[in-house]
Amino acid sequence: MSLDLIVRGGTLVTPDGLRRADLGVSGGQIVDISPEIAAAGETLDASGLHIFPGVVDAHVHFNEPGRTHWEGFETGSRALVAGGGTSFLDMPLNSSPPVLGRAEFEAKRALGQQKSLVDFGLWGGLTPLNLDRLEELAEAGVVAFKAFMSHSGLEEFPAADDLTLLEGMRVAARHGLVVGAHAESDGLTRGLAEQVRAGGRTGVRDYLSSRPVVAELEAVGRALLFAEETGAALHLVHLSSGRAVALAYEAKQRGVDVSIETCPHYLHFTDEDVERVGAALKCAPPLRSGAVQEELWAELLAGHVDTVGSDHSPAPPDLKTSDDFFALWGGISGVQSTLNVLLSDGHAARGLPLEAVAALSALNPARRFGLAHKGRLEVGADADLALVKLDETFTLTELHDRWQQNPFAGEAYRGRVLHTLSRGHTVYHGGHFGPPRRARLLRPRS
Template identity: 55%
Template sequence: REEIDARGLHVLPGAVDAHVHLNDPGRTSWEGIETGTRALAAGGTTSAIDMPLNSQPPVVDGAAFDAKRECVERLAAVDLALWGGLVPGHLDDMEELAARGVVGFKAFMSASGIDEFPRSDDLTLYEGMARAAALGLPVAVHAENETITAALAARARASGRHSVRDYLASRPAVAEIEAIGRAIALAQDTGCALHVVHVSTGRGVALVTEARDRGVDVTCETCPHYLVLTDEDSERLGAIAKCAPPLRRHDDIEALWRALARGELPIVATDHSPAPPELKRGEDAFEWWGGISGAQTLLALLLTEGYHGRGRPLESIASVISTNPARRFRLSGKGSVAVGADADLVLVDLDAECRLAAEELEYRHKHSPFVGRSLRGRVVRTLVRGGASRGRLLKPVPTDPEERP
């Protein structure tokens, strides 16, 4: 038994990051489970849900799930759950993945960038949602209209235009908004629970809110980079700030914060997706590998920008990064400080200030658009299940459907 002196600190539930990309097995030069989960723990996250596409093989069948599970059990510093893949040619594997314990299925409505994880056309998405509904599991979608984004990118490149501004223009807000509306229509028809990942626009959140109000089981998330960085930051920072959807205007930042305050945006997740530095070099913004490193700064950024900057209550911050994702994805014992819960705790000095330095990052590749940023609120200690020495694989458990966030 250990007694911890927490005088002067606040105790919060450990964060539950619903969206990370850890690349074991296979892509050993990329972010892995060992370094990625160390970064999560350093930032106050005690549980995370790993996306299926970046490992080799991607988690689209039972054998791939088993390979990923072995890596989790051997390497994880925090608890991890897994998304399965909803991709063409693997719909018949969804039942096996559900039996293995995935929290749900991830589909891309535009190209993922991974050849082994192709985008889902509308029929695949429709049929996959029907299967997910029968299995009682949600589908998470990357919502961008491929016809729009691919055509605009091809047109720019054919004209010799490849700047950051050209990349931003190739993925307009309407591409996200149209795809969200399409996904909602398919979910409503099939009865599938839908989760829209990394929403970057206020109008996207509004579509989700309207659908929820008419009874559709749909939630959405945004990411810290959409809450604090703009398209101007994308031009200033270059490749380390490339993401899809791209960073938006200041108006969208304000709209997302208003949605958080109203409870319309229930989850903030990092979409932690770093890549080796050599994939972020060159002059062609379309060629840079997209993805932002943010696993270690989720709580610190929300404390800085939300609690200190905008007066958001600590309870509200804990809801969007801990309680709500645990509830939505049925991770029992996670996301709360309560009798019988898992004792996933983070001790925080709310007033400690620092400027984030690259050498503090636990990532395999120590780059992030948040390096150099002033932060207020420091994680002093993270406890996984009261002080467990390693993470474990999490599986969803049945809950009351009325408990959705």
Template identity: 50%
Template sequence: MSTYDLIIRNGTIVTSFSESKGDIAIKNGLISEISECGGLKGTCLKEIDATDLHIFPGLIDSHVHFNEPGRTEWEGFSTGSRSLAAGGVTTFFDMPLNSFPPTINKEGFELKKKLASQKSIVDFRLWGGLVPNNLNDLEDLYHCGVIGFKAFMSPSGIDEFQNADDITLYKGMEKIASFGSILAVHAESTVITEQLAEQKRLSGKKSALDYCESRPIVSEIEAVGRILSFAETTGCKVHIVHASSSKVISLVTKAKEKGVDVTVETCPHYLSLSSDDFMKIGPVAKCAPPLRDADEVEALWESFANGEVDIIGSDHSPAPPAMKQVKDNDMFKVWGGISGAQTTLMILLEEGYWKRGIPLKRIVEATSANPAKRFGLYPQKGNISVGSEADLAIINLNQLYRLSEEDLFYRHPYSPFIGRTYRGKNVTTIVKGKVVFENGKISSKYETIP
């Protein structure tokens, strides 16, 4: 009989606070022993030689849109989770909109959870929604086990998930605070963005640059300032999603200094693509908030390097290819969402570690440890320690490769990152002790999509 289910030998183990060579033993889905290289004794069912490789805690993607049920043709738990596994992600938090029905009540939650449990090959949690007229559903959603609640301060683009007016936000935050949960917010000013967009349309200006100019950074700043004042008054924990600018990050940092319980997330596309790239690449690079100029990209990296950015989430928001086509030369009509579930780690390694010297520990902190801590999963997740869940990504830091369409596991394999060269690749993903991805392929046990 084997002593362990799996042993990983001779790897460099990276956490948010340390980096050292060692062996890891796994049994019953948990890390049961960690030792210096060669220190582990006993037998195992499977052994992985991680010589010259780095072992990270599996990434936790706190922000994906898998659209199931109801819009599975956009993306689903089967293809979405396989994409995450390929990118070293072992846990995801699925957003409450884009699916039909949305996750705004107990029934919607239970339906989505059932489908995710049947189809996902990685671990997951589900967000609940805060929308007008569902205040009485929030406590039920909390007891169902939502990881938190999500609200839009501007139109979401989904008719079934309306943006929350200020009264809904305030009353919702009072309720969410009463049971100690957290509100994630898409923070853009409806007044600013809609007025600027209307001015553009009336002037016949419909290009990618016009779209970016219709959703300026000041729109984020206005909305973030408003939600922070609500958070300060209600005592509700708040998480600002997909901040596109260091100016927004700075506003959050100042609120933290005042004692507001707030964290902030940015996305790999804001750290690697500019508005100039958007104009060259086209609609697959459209998102909201939009991409910013190159100087803003660099300033955002500075905010990341100094620890002001708490979490990196992909905001994977795909749609069928027809919805990413420009019609009537009007970029405003294109679906706004970037496919990025599979590429978070490769972008952070190439753009952060190799190009800008960001320490690996800082990357692990923002992609694993911090989301686990913020959402109550640490140290079971987001860490490599005895007793933690064996969620791991094994990385070849030196592997150089060019991303192609064939590499992607998305339902619709398009991405603004196709054709770019990266250094640093996930080679093995382990979820609760089970290998789900290895050497470019989904493990045979999980190859068939249900």
């Protein structure tokens, strides 16, 4: 028997633990996992390396079409694969126009298949502008619907009022699709921002104080109530506090269909870093204090967080330059760093098991969004692999996103990604990228 590729001698990171084995690949899929594969075929030596399922980043903003000068499928996917990523789910904003109907979906799909280095899926929007178009988005193949419970920053993607969110969840439940919610209270964040700005206060600390943890907790509680009422599957994106995770996890324990996401920047940086770094660390919800961060880590280590997504959301330098911190575009460039943070701050610093790293970054997001054949190392799965030298410490200097205003740059991490394969083909190796191939559109499947 001959195989397309044999990855020899690596340590596989699986839900059942670590095992040294060879991987046999044919037709883009894993077809054999054995202590030693005797078949012929091209060989990739993985001795001394850990093999993770490629990162499935369920939360990126690659902004194409319309704002490709912010980021794009080509540069965004390059940064993703350099960090061990092999698939992503792109948000319906900040592309222009946003994905609010079938036509916008098809335009984005065509560009993604032309330019992306790896397979991808597309979120659809849930706003007051397109409640009557959710059915066509479901039929087109969106992986989920995204709603903001506070101002998104873009007038063309308004926040979902309570009725819109409730009715949108009913539609999603009928189609078996997930609703992702940016859970911050619009009333609280808007009112607090108006208060501090009216007093002429526009600095970093003023912005941080305008989006307190209680604004997150209020919106999380409301979203959970709507999900429980409608039977919808809810995905709470980028939770920034342990209290919000605990609130959602308690609801999950009583039967609410909810999954919980946090981001690398909430795990790695604190509010003090925002004062030090500035615009590159502005986001919503904002970064929290060290004490709140430790509470978030405690929830993650207890197994109460399901996924870690980058929420990669870059912008050109002119949108990141102002004396008014409120006026700066809010978004962090971090698609290249998810695995590094989980391995360094999690595994090396806090004892997070490698199996949990793989689950948070690959297995769980693939399962939650119905991505068949993704996120796991087993026979029948796509050969999406990240080969990592776990004991190597390095400083992140080589960036691949468009603007490279990356707050993770210059930080020291443990666990260097040496090689990334998508469906058995090399897409990244030692700073170089594989030849372009037509990316597959991922649709939700049970």
